[in-house]
Amino acid sequence: MPPEPVARPSSPLDLFVTFTLLALQGFGGVLAVTQRELCERKRWLTHAQFVEILSIGQVLPGPNVVNIALIIGDGYFGWRGAFAAMAGMMTLPLVIVLALTATYVEFAQVAAVAGALRGMAAVAAGLIIGTALRLAASLRGTLLGGFAAVALATASFVAVALLRWPLVWVLLALGAAGTAWAWRRIAAQEGAVR
Amino acid sequence: MTTLTLADALPLFGHFLVLSLLAIGGAIVVAPEMHRLMVGQLHLLDDVQFNASIALAQAAPGPNVLFVAVLGYQAAGLAGAAVTLAGIMLPSTLLAIGATRWAQARQHRIGIRAFKAGLAPITIALLAATGWVLTAQNPTPPVIILTAITALFAWLTRIHVLWLIAAGAIAGAAGLV
Numbered sequence: 224m225p226p227e228p229v230a231r232p233s234s235p236l237d238l239f240v241t242f243t244l245l246a247l248q249g250f251g252g253v254l255a256v257t258q259r260e261l262c263e264r265k266r267w268l269t270h271a272q273f274v275e276i277l278s279i280g281q282v283l284p285g286p287n288v289v290n291i292a293l294i295i296g297d298g299y300f301g302w303r304g305a306f307a308a309m310a311g312m313m314t315l316p317l318v319i320v321l322a323l324t325a326t327y328v329e330f331a332q333v334a335a336v337a338g339a340l341r342g343m344a345a346v347a348a349g350l351i352i353g354t355a356l357r358l359a360a361s362l363r364g365t366l367l368g369g370f371a372a373v374a375l376a377t378a379s380f381v382a383v384a385l386l387r388w389p390l391v392w393v394l395l396a397l398g399a400a401g402t403a404w405a406w407r408r409i410a411a412q413e414g415a416v417r
Numbered sequence: 418m419t420t421l422t423l424a425d426a427l428p429l430f431g432h433f434l435v436l437s438l439l440a441i442g443g444a445i446v447v448a449p450e451m452h453r454l455m456v457g458q459l460h461l462l463d464d465v466q467f468n469a470s471i472a473l474a475q476a477a478p479g480p481n482v483l484f485v486a487v488l489g490y491q492a493a494g495l496a497g498a499a500v501t502l503a504g505i506m507l508p509s510t511l512l513a514i515g516a517t518r519w520a521q522a523r524q525h526r527i528g529i530r531a532f533k534a535g536l537a538p539i540t541i542a543l544l545a546a547t548g549w550v551l552t553a554q555n556p557t558p559p560v561i562i563l564t565a566i567t568a569l570f571a572w573l574t575r576i577h578v579l580w581l582i583a584a585g586a587i588a589g590a591a592g593l594v
Contacts (some may be wrong), residue, residue, distance in 0.1 A: 302514075361541075
């Protein structure tokens with residue numbers, strides 16, 4: 224993985240098309256496919272940059288994937304880029320889901336359809352876990368130090384996945400702890416350089 | 418489905434504007450509040466319609482926030498969808514762009530660098546937690562095996578996600594999951 228991204232979108236239209244195509248592949252959640260398309264295929268972002276943008280998208284209210292689209296689009300082309308990326312992410316999927324809603328009564332009763340949806344949901348969960356494992360490598364060399372990074376990740380997982388604590392409080396408490404620890408480390412490093 | 422009068426549309430829109438700013442972690446976080454409002458208070462939907470909206474948006478491609486549009490659509494057609502979706506998206510969109518520009522202009526400040534470094538491991542762990550919670554909803558052995566195999570493929574290979582989703586759909590349709 225190169226430290227710098229090797230490509231960028233050519234226009235707002237490029238953003239719109241890219242986000243439309245990736246949204247259409249996002250069954251059961253768009254985050255995993257967004258990471259794969261933007262980091263591995265398009266090479267617009269490094270893993271570390273993706274994690275940074277996702278961190279911001281996550282602490283802000285609103286859907287994480289839409290926040291990511293807005294942040295990325297705004298970074299390249301300002302308002303036009305933000306709007307193009309968000310519109311790409313949402314327009315065609317909106318048409319599809321409303322069309323499905325208008326007809327879903329017939330579909331929901333077919334056993335094979337219900338089974339296929341269960342299978343797709345299991346895959347969607349696996350895709351998100353795989354994405355987390357893939358992005359974990361970007362923590363190498365973190366300003367936090369390895370021990371603190373593993374401790375923060377473990378505490379977050381236990382709190383949200385096992386204890387089911389509300390996300391807002393976990394983000395506030397552990398986010399503040401992580402930021403404070405990183406601040407101390409950066410200050411100490413820069414103090415030592417000076 | 419009812420027709421949406423202005424007297425119904427305005428409070429609905431106003432409530433969704435507020436919910437937008439409370440939706441840290443995604444719109445699904447404030448779904449209980451939407452239920453209280455649309456099913457309990459305004460009687461625009463029943464329980465079955467409400468739950469079907471979430472299930473439909475999860476089954477369809479695209480961001481899960483679209484369940485909000487389905488709620489509005491089932492309540493009052495396209496006008497309803499426009500009201501709920503615009504309400505839930507407008508404030509969070511403006512805030513996301515504003516906050517990102519603010520942070521970008523200060524990206525070399527120690528506070529912003531510390532925030533990004535401090536949040537990174539939490540962000541990655543929350544992804545894993547999302548996958549865990551989704552799996553735990555229906556933790557039968559075939560589901561766990563399918564999820565684990567998918568996670569390994571997504572982690573270690575560059576296989577296209579559509580192949581994995583198609584494999585899951587076929588396994589499910591065949592009754593294996």
